[in-house]
Amino acid sequence: MTNLIHLWRHLVFKIPQLKPQEAWQPIANARHPQKFIFGQRNFSVNDLKRHIEKSPIFIVPCEAHGELKYIKNDEFLSSLYPLASETNPPKNVLSAIQAKGLEFPLVILYKFGEQFAKEFGRSLWDYINLDQEHPLELEYFFNKLYVAASRGITNLIVIDTEAGDRLLWQYATTDSLHQSAYQLEQCLAASDDRQIWYGYIGGLNWGDSLENLDLDHRELQAQEFEENGRMQKDPVSLRRAKQFYLELGKEQEALLCEAWALRFDRRFREAGLLFYRRGENDAAWECFWHGLCWQALLNWYHQFPESRPAERPLVEFMATPTKTLAVVFAFTLFLEEVLAQKSTTDPGKVSLSNYVGSNASTQYSSGRPHLGSRTPDHNRKPWKAAISEYASRIKRLMAEKRLSLPVWQRFGDVLEALDEAKYDGLLDIAGECFYRAKNLRRGGPLLAALWVY
16 A cells, blocks of 8 residues: 555656565565445444444544644544543544554554545546646645555555545555546556556555454554653653553553653653552652652652662752751762762763763662763753752851861862862852861962952
8 A cells, every 4th residue: 555655656746766665574464455435335434433442543634733623623533532632632543743653453544535635626646647846735645644554564444535535545446346446557557667566556445344443452552652652752652552551451551651651741750659659669760860859769768778879868968958067068978989989080081881881871870979970961960959059058158157177178179179070160169168278279269260250
């Protein structure tokens, strides 16, 4: 079927270099595509309704994210999904753009012919014979049609209206008992490379039974949506998978899909709590870490005290509501340890891989703390938040506490090293700390440089 659409594009848009494509792998048990036309051969809306309890995939000819509007304006689909809304979209109705990259055992191409008739108002054969430039919208339509038709792995069903069949699908019919088979032969004859195309054109047969729609592919559809959603970080696909899993009674799989959807929505705390309920403890930690959910992280460490020790002092510092001098000083000791480890590496080559395994997108440490310098933003953000809070607390201590000279010196040393590690905006506080430590040799130049700047 997809090569037939290629042939149409070859003829309509006069693209001589467009050739038939080889299947990348043979498909066992593939069925010949069928068409069912409302009002013809006793096919009706009620016939279709009786065979869609297993939620087959409908691909409709609207633009991306236009599915709800299309459903509400379609007599059959609106009766099928009366409660469809932005928060409750049908799980099995997709635009061609949303279906791109997905594959399902069975796909219904729904009213693409009718859309062709509405948009362009003349037959495919008229466009093949027109010797003039065609509208860009026509090329876009055939691109969508090709994407939609190539989503079905073993079974493709066309459902359309009489107008859609007359202006488009009759040129795809291979049924030798029907006169429209002649139209397909005409299309082949119009090509200069008939012999090249002939062995690759499948076309459509008139359907005689909708029993294929009764096959239950819901679990495979759920798995396809879940895999695509996680790979593409797409909450919409994940929530489609969730609906299929719930329909199948697979609540744990549905819960996991919702957790990933929340994560990609950047609703990190909610995602982390769902991952935790599901027993995905590392995924829960990562969500809390990404979302700067300090109290949730602290609760996580109470449950798993031996896990992920590297970042625990940072979490305890940020989760402590009242940051006393003892809390600030404990965090200073932690930062001194981190900076001491960092100083043993080449400062120009510090990266996350110095401290963790190769999968930096999902792991942050293997037990050794690090500053997150020159690392992906998702890892650096918690460190930046903690160091900003640390600097703020030291500024407050300047107004509240009389500290010994060595303490001010240590604060200054740490802040200056953090600034060198690309945590900017700390030199003024470091200079003030050195000044209070009466280390004018270091504090004076820093403050003077800031004034000059």
